Amino acid sequence: MATATRTADTAVGLPSSRWWILLLEGIAAIVIGILLFTDTDQTVFTLVLFVGIWWFISGIIDLITLFFDRHQWGWRLFSGILGILAGLLIIRHPMWASLLVPATLTWVVGLFGVLIGVMAIIRAFQGEGWGAGILGAISIVLGLFLFSTNTGVAAQTAIVAAAVWAIIGGIVAVVWAFRLRAA
Secondary structure, eight states, rough: OHHHHHHHHHHHHHHHGHHHHHHHHHHHHHHHHHHHHHSSSHHHHHHHHHHHHHHHHHHHHHHHHTTTTTHHHHHHHHHHHHHHHHHOOOOOOOHHHHHHHHHHHHHHHHHHHHHHHHHHHHIIIIIOOOHHHHHHHHHHHHHHHHSSSSSSHHHHHHOOOHHHHHHHHHHHHHHHHHHHHHO
């Protein structure tokens, strides 16, 4: 039993005495998921604004760390400037960003779907089997669907999917937190 407990603790990365952190994360995810269902526009607006603030602060931190650590300075400089610019853009225009970010996300997901699908089909022809080819074709169709659909509809679908994902993930986190507490 002690080995299973240690394994469960290391799987989550939390000692069992910190079960309440996972509980709070789970509750927050459930609340965000419910808010995405019930008050979608305001919740997306708030989440996008938090992302903008996060990117802005992260960009500043990336630039400050350049003075202490020159390792990968080019990437840090680039990510710092990009984070500050993206953060400022979102903070200065949060309403515009709350419309643009979900739409852009659907385009990015659509592009990744097509690229992943093409790679899976190539792997299928290189001997990975028909399963990879079928999954690749499905991925391409879904990616093209995201590109061809009205951006608003695709963004709403992505928001609903995020809400479902947050609620399910939150429930799993709450259950796991109580399992850690009992251990």
